[in-house]
Amino acid sequence: MKVLIAYTTRRGSTREVAEKIGEILKSKGMEVNVSNVAEVSDISSYNAAVIGAPVMRFRFLPPAKKFVKSNKEALSKIPVAYFSLGITMKEDTPKRRERMMKKLKVVTRQVEPVDVGLFGGKYQGRDYRDWDKITAWAEGLAEKIK
Numbered sequence: 001m002k003v004l005i006a007y008t009t010r011r012g013s014t015r016e017v018a019e020k021i022g023e024i025l026k027s028k029g030m031e032v033n034v035s036n037v038a039e040v041s042d043i044s045s046y047n048a049a050v051i052g053a054p055v056m057r058f059r060f061l062p063p064a065k066k067f068v069k070s071n072k073e074a075l076s077k078i079p080v081a082y083f084s085l086g087i088t089m090k091e092d093t094p095k096r097r098e099r100m101m102k103k104l105k106v107v108t109r110q111v112e113p114v115d116v117g118l119f120g121g122k123y124q125g126r127d128y129r130d131w132d133k134i135t136a137w138a139e140g141l142a143e144k145i146k
Helices: 013-027 062-070 094-108 131-145
Strands: 002-007 031-036 048-056 080-086 115-120
Touching: 002 013, 002 062, 013 031, 013 048, 013 080, 013 131, 048 062, 048 094, 048 131, 062 094, 080 094, 080 131, 094 115, 115 131
Parallel strands: 002 031, 002 048, 048 080, 080 115
Antiparallel strands: none
16 A cells, blocks of 8 residues: 655644654555655555644645645545644644644545544644654554555
């Protein structure tokens, strides 16, 4: 199974999470390509896609949104998952999850995901990413995209 992990990032933390997800999926026997959305031109050879972007200034970063819209037809034919990082998720509560999911509607309306991972990000020098949670999500995702 060939999986695309496409991300956009401002300061690199989303790239680091994409790489971690890629490592985990590789350990499950999948062929993985981790790339910035700006570097992906053809997704026709992939069996699944994982798309990640931070929520900054209350919105899902536009390059990821544009990527989903531009590739909607192809993405609609394969399992797709989204992940997002943001200061909102420094604490994982139902209210914060709801707030983040509202920001992701710009992509989830385009292509229905098999799963969505919501994680804390980096903000003003503090790192709110929970690597155990990211790992657990990616391990569960491996089963959902097979």
